Amino acid sequence: MKAQEKVIEKIADPARNTCRLCAPLGASTVFRGIENCIPLLHGSQGCSTYIRRYMISHFREPVDIASSNFSESAAVFGGRENLHTALDNVIGKYQPSLVGIATTCLSETIGDDVSLYIKEYNEKSKSDVPVVNVPTPSYKGIHTDGYRDAVISCIKTVSKENESGDFINIIPAFVSPEDLRHLKEIASDFKTDAVLFPDYSETLDGESWESYKKISPGGTLLSDIARIKSAKASIVIGSSLSRSGLSGSLSDHLPNSHFMNLPIGIDLCDEFFGAFEKATGKQLPEKYSSERNRLVDSYMDAHKYFFEKRAIIAGDEDLVVSLASFMSEIGIVPVICATGSDNPAAAEIIKKYAPDAEVMSDSDYATVLDKAKGMNCDLVIGSSKGFYLSKNLSIPLVRVGFPVHDRFGSQRIKHLGYRGTQSILDNIANAIIEHKQNSSNIGYSYL
Amino acid sequence: MTKKVDFNSIKPEEVKEELLSKYPVKVARKRAKQIVINKVDNGDVVPEVLANTRTVPGILTMRGCAYAGCKGVVLGPTRDILQITHGPIGCAFYSWLTRRNQTRPKTDDAPNFMPYTMSTDLQEDEVIFGGEKKLKKAIEEAVGLFHPKAIGIFSTCPVGLIGDDVHAVAREMEEKFPDVNIFGFSCEGYKGVSQSAGHHIANNKVFTDVVGLSDKPKEGKFRFNILGEYNIGGDAFEIERVAEKCGLTIHSTFSGNSEYDEFISAHTADLNVVMCHRSINYLAEMMEKKFGIPWFKVNFIGAESSAKSLRKIAEYFGDKELMANVEKVIAEEMIEVEKVRLDVKSRCEGKTAMLFVGGSRAHHYQDLFREIGMQTLSAGYEFAHRDDYEGRKVIPEIVIDADTRNIEELTVEKDDNRFSPRKSESEIEAYSKKGFKWSDYDGMMPEMQNNTLVIDDLNHYETEVLIEKYRPDIFCAGIKEKYVVQKQGIPLKQLHSYDYSGPYAGFKGAINFYKEIDRILNTNVFKLVKAPWQETPELSGSYAWTK
Ligand code: SF4
Ligand code: SF4
Numbered sequence: 001m002k003a004q005e006k007v008i009e010k011i012a013d014p015a016r017n018t019c020r021l022c023a024p025l026g027a028s029t030v031f032r033g034i035e036n037c038i039p040l041l042h043g044s045q046g047c048s049t050y051i052r053r054y055m056i057s058h059f060r061e062p063v064d065i066a067s068s069n070f071s072e073s074a075a076v077f078g079g080r081e082n083l084h085t086a087l088d089n090v091i092g093k094y095q096p097s098l099v100g101i102a103t104t105c106l107s108e109t110i111g112d113d114v115s116l117y118i119k120e121y122n123e124k125s126k127s128d129v130p131v132v133n134v135p136t137p138s139y140k141g142i143h144t145d146g147y148r149d150a151v152i153s154c155i156k157t158v159s160k161e162n163e164s165g166d167f168i169n170i171i172p173a174f175v176s177p178e179d180l181r182h183l184k185e186i187a188s189d190f191k192t193d194a195v196l197f198p199d200y201s202e203t204l205d206g207e208s209w210e211s212y213k214k215i216s217p218g219g220t221l222l223s224d225i226a227r228i229k230s231a232k233a234s235i236v237i238g239s240s241l242s243r244s245g246l247s248g249s250l251s252d253h254l255p256n257s258h259f260m261n262l263p264i265g266i267d268l269c270d271e272f273f274g275a276f277e278k279a280t281g282k283q284l285p286e287k288y289s290s291e292r293n294r295l296v297d298s299y300m301d302a303h304k305y306f307f308e309k310r311a312i313i314a315g316d317e318d319l320v321v322s323l324a325s326f327m328s329e330i331g332i333v334p335v336i337c338a339t340g341s342d343n344p345a346a347a348e349i350i351k352k353y354a355p356d357a358e359v360m361s362d363s364d365y366a367t368v369l370d371k372a373k374g375m376n377c378d379l380v381i382g383s384s385k386g387f388y389l390s391k392n393l394s395i396p397l398v399r400v401g402f403p404v405h406d407r408f409g410s411q412r413i414k415h416l417g418y419r420g421t422q423s424i425l426d427n428i429a430n431a432i433i434e435h436k437q438n439s440s441n442i443g444y445s446y447l
Numbered sequence: 448m449t450k451k452v453d454f455n456s457i458k459p460e461e462v463k464e465e466l467l468s469k470y471p472v473k474v475a476r477k478r479a480k481q482i483v484i485n486k487v488d489n490g491d492v493v494p495e496v497l498a499n500t501r502t503v504p505g506i507l508t509m510r511g512c513a514y515a516g517c518k519g520v521v522l523g524p525t526r527d528i529l530q531i532t533h534g535p536i537g538c539a540f541y542s543w544l545t546r547r548n549q550t551r552p553k554t555d556d557a558p559n560f561m562p563y564t565m566s567t568d569l570q571e572d573e574v575i576f577g578g579e580k581k582l583k584k585a586i587e588e589a590v591g592l593f594h595p596k597a598i599g600i601f602s603t604c605p606v607g608l609i610g611d612d613v614h615a616v617a618r619e620m621e622e623k624f625p626d627v628n629i630f631g632f633s634c635e636g637y638k639g640v641s642q643s644a645g646h647h648i649a650n651n652k653v654f655t656d657v658v659g660l661s662d663k664p665k666e667g668k669f670r671f672n673i674l675g676e677y678n679i680g681g682d683a684f685e686i687e688r689v690a691e692k693c694g695l696t697i698h699s700t701f702s703g704n705s706e707y708d709e710f711i712s713a714h715t716a717d718l719n720v721v722m723c724h725r726s727i728n729y730l731a732e733m734m735e736k737k738f739g740i741p742w743f744k745v746n747f748i749g750a751e752s753s754a755k756s757l758r759k760i761a762e763y764f765g766d767k768e769l770m771a772n773v774e775k776v777i778a779e780e781m782i783e784v785e786k787v788r789l790d791v792k793s794r795c796e797g798k799t800a801m802l803f804v805g806g807s808r809a810h811h812y813q814d815l816f817r818e819i820g821m822q823t824l825s826a827g828y829e830f831a832h833r834d835d836y837e838g839r840k841v842i843p844e845i846v847i848d849a850d851t852r853n854i855e856e857l858t859v860e861k862d863d864n865r866f867s868p869r870k871s872e873s874e875i876e877a878y879s880k881k882g883f884k885w886s887d888y889d890g891m892m893p894e895m896q897n898n899t900l901v902i903d904d905l906n907h908y909e910t911e912v913l914i915e916k917y918r919p920d921i922f923c924a925g926i927k928e929k930y931v932v933q934k935q936g937i938p939l940k941q942l943h944s945y946d947y948s949g950p951y952a953g954f955k956g957a958i959n960f961y962k963e964i965d966r967i968l969n970t971n972v973f974k975l976v977k978a979p980w981q982e983t984p985e986l987s988g989s990y991a992w993t994k
Contacts, residue, residue, distance in 0.1 A: 012568070012570060012581070013584075013588070014531070014565060014566060014567045014568055014581065014584065014585035014588060015536060015539070015565070015566045015567075015568035016563065016564070016565050016566075017543075017563060017564055017565075018536055018539065018540050018543075018564065018566060018568065020536060020540070021536070021537060021540050021541075022535060022536055022537025022538075022540065023537075024537075025537070040505070043604065044512050044604050044636040044637040045502065045508060045510060045511070045512060045636075046511050046512020046513075046514060046515055046538070046604075046636035047512075047537065047538075047604075047636070049508070049509075049510060049511040049512070049515070049927070050511065050512075050515070050537070050538070050541035050542070051537075051541070052927050053541070053545070053925070053926055053927050054540075054541055054545075056926050056927055056929070056930060057545075057926060060930055061930050062930045062931035062934065063927075064507055064907065064931075065507075066504075066505050066506075066507055067504065067505075067508075068504045068505070069501065069502055069503070069504040069505075069508075070604075070637045071501055071637060071640075071849075071850060072637050072638060072849075072850065072853050073849070074637070075604065075607070075608060075635075075637040076608075082504045083504070085503065085504040085505060086504035086505030087505065088471070088505065089471075089474070089503060089504065089505030089506055090505040092471070093469075093505075093506075093908055104604070105534070105535045105537075105569075105574075105603075105604060105605045106604035106605055106608070106636070106637065108574075109574055109604075109605040109608050109609060110608055137535075137571070137574075138535040138536055138537050139535045139569045139570050139571050139573070139574045139605070140570070140571050142536070206934075208934065208936075209934045209935070212911060212915070212934075212935055213934075366563070388562065
């Protein structure tokens with residue numbers, strides 16, 4: 001399996017305090033956003049246990065992810081039997097509407113042919129439960145890639161070409177359940193029929209249950225995924241979704257698609273709502289123009305706190321791109337924009353929004369910290385992992401994105417739209433004010 | 448609050464039947480041996496439990512992987528061994544500070560690598576052509592940045608398959624950096640059936656490559672090591688506090704709040720006491736064989752158990768003054784303990800608990816519940832072996848399956864120069880007569896009541912059935928189980944991370960735990976949650992698993 005002869009000229013750096021997670025986590029998130037779907041990772045049980053515990057610590061909800069549970073011999077001879085047994089048990093126990101299989105580094109390394117195994121299983125078991133398979137080797141991609149590839153695989157497997165219908169698709173990148181609820185609200189305010197996929201707004205931020213449920217309720221209906229290809233337009237938000245990956249390219253499977261960055265900040269939100277108007281042929285509901293106006297008003301009110309403040313933005317590329325645009329609008333200077341992914345296109349856009357920033361792709365927190373020392377930064381915007389920067393540089397951290405496991409209510413962080421922007425703006429202003437207040441001896445109570 | 452069931456009226460045979468009824472025949476046959484109704488004969492004879500066998504694919508287990516057991520559990524809590532995860536990025540990310548072990552470097556500038564995670568972050572090229580070069584580069588970088596005393600390399604699943612030899616890399620890099628001790632662990636996640644395999648792999652390497660490198664003993668009287676205490680929530684701090692107060696010297700703790708220098712000289716201590724038997728009994732055994740250090744089991748979870756353990760240690764050293772001092776400390780500490788205990792007991796007496804966690808906690812925490820009058824209805828481990836359930840006496844009977852056979856069992860010999868029995872044979876004999884149990888662990892089941900259910904590797908589905916049948920007042924497990932149990936209106940206390948509170952060890956820890964359980968059981972929050980059977984009892988008949 002190993003060709004020692006080949007010399008790898010360039011050995012990449014090891015990662016120190018990494019900025020990214022692995023691909024099956026992204027895929028599992030998408031699967032949790034489908035009604036009555038159960039994710040199944042093909043590999044050793046450790047990956048699914050780790051991923052479950054990680055997602056649970058952020059969402060504080062049950063997250064069931066099954067595993068095909070490789071033994072040492074499966075690791076050597078292949079995991080066909082394991083996958084078949086796992087499918088038997090998962091289908092028997094959960095009676096799911098869909099099983100979403102994502103591979104792991106182990107099954108990818110040994111080259112298991114999962115599609116073939118699924119075909120054999122279906123023939124053998126006569127099961128009519130659809131099974132989606134998405135290759136997610138984490139040595140080729142990260143969580144945002146796994147997320148996108150799962151979205152594509154699901155559409156590829158489930159959706160049928162049909163006559164065009166009077167509805168639109170909304171496909172968001174990895175955002176919070178609160179954001180998903182907001183997207184649904186927007187569609188409903190536009191009085192438009194929309195398929196939101198994936199939709200984990202309930203499955204990963206659910207209510208207290210009246211009776212026991214095997215799989216958390218909520219999620220995009222399978223019948224809705226089935227009609228995705230016949231929408232009149234598709235709004236796709238998040239730069240990571242525009243790239244093509246192991247499962248192909250999203251644009252090949254969506255009708256009339258508008259790819260754009262996450263709507264954060266006036267500019268990007270205007271673009272987003274503009275696309276909505278165009279796709280639906282309807283005017284922006286007044287509620288949103290008011291939200292916009294309030295946001296503009298607060299830009300002015302808060303400007304004195306923001307002016308020439310220097311920020312580090314670190315995390316998923318989708319967020320970093322849009323936050324860079326937003327920061328520049330409000331007068332904060334992004335000095336470092338770091339992403340865990342390696343996407344030159346995204347780096348280009350960030351450069352455009354934040355011309356003075358050091359843009360670091362494929363980066364990690366330790367490298368960012370080395371860079372940041374001596375740069376006089378005032379704040380960090382990123383996930384809980386950014387606490388490492390915040391602590392070492394003694395500057396505040398405004399928590400956004402995933403994972404946030406050192407604060408309460410991570411599922412309900414608002415990022416998107418005028419409303420989400422407003423919330424981030426308020427948090428940044430308050431973080432700056434609080435830091436100033438706490439580090440002064442005077443005891444200011446007006447700031 | 449949830450309507451109580453009279454658990455005395457529940458027939459465990461029926462519950463067991465229900466638990467098994469939904470499985471395919473093959474699975475049911477296997478699970479039948481892992482779900483056991485407890486019955487204690489002659490003080491310590493209990494039924495056999497099938498443990499440490501592979502979880503059936505597709506069944507949602509609590510278990511993790513060998514890498515988690517090795518890097519996360521055993522080595523993770525050590526602050527100054529720099530740890531490099533060799534593999535793709537995810538495994539390192541997920542094991543980054545997730546176990547909430549605490550540590551206190553002795554000085555401000557002493558190294559502490561625990562908040563730090565380093566991964567070789569393997570990419571496609573390396574998976575195809577090998578990752579040794581990148582590993583070497585990572586080691587060079589680590590040495591350049593920190594120049595640590597020691598570096599541990601932890602292999603994840605793909606590493607074994609692409610043929611990287613982490614041990615050869617370690618040796619080569621050690622030649623390059625002779626003052627850094629570099630060692631590798633072949634702890635690929637697919638080895639064994641759970642974290643347990645990783646514990647064993649960790650024990651072996653720590654024994655061969657770390658313990659015994661320096662013969663310089665620590666200062667202090669009555670020196671001993673604590674094995675299998677990982678300082679979750681500050682437990683080790685509390686044990687250190689009490690030990691110091693008694694006049695005992697903890698030479699090293701494997702591995703909570705520990706340092707490399709303490710590990711390398713651990714063989715100079717005069718006693719090993721074992722907390723978590725599952726994760727570290729191998730090291731205790733090997734140190735006894737090689738260096739002649741006796742070991743026995745202790746438990747610092749529970750005030751009574753802590754007192755008992757302290758007395759045992761003092762008795763071992765046999766010093767009158769020490770023994771008197773220990774009694775004095777216990778008496779002093781128990782004043783506050785008793786005050787809180789009796790108060791809490793008045794509200795918790797008669798309530799019920801279930802514990803499914805780890806390889807020792809499901810046993811140890813029963814003591815704490817007992818102290819406030821609560822009964823354990825059912826318990827089981829996540830990754831333990833038969834000896835943790837039934838006692839070490841069954842070790843010779845344990846059938847070794849393919850998964851276990853793959854984990855190396857070291858042959859250990861006496862160290863000709865450094866072997867020195869700490870007690871003579873006649874002394875050992877005399878102690879045994881007094882009831883001292885050397886190198887032994889009785890297991891969990893002999894201390895549990897008859898007719899309680901003992902379940903190994905409890906899964907999601909079975910959790911639901913247990914809760915529906917017994918409606919315990921509290922369920923103890925980990926974060927993966929927390930929200931699914933709480934959705935059913937039953938509070939869950941995490942015994943891996945302690946829900947980020949603690950310590951629960953020792954005397955102050957017992958007080959913390961009593962108060963915590965009191966808070967949980969007597970809060971109003973869970974009264975707001977309507978349990979499904981509360982208003983419509985017939986509903987249980989339509990539960991999904993009976994469909
Ligand atoms: S790849 Fe292997 S080592 Fe890594 S988390 Fe998964 S099971 Fe564990
Ligand atoms: S082996 Fe791959 S899939 Fe599994 S946890 Fe590690 S990075 Fe993720």
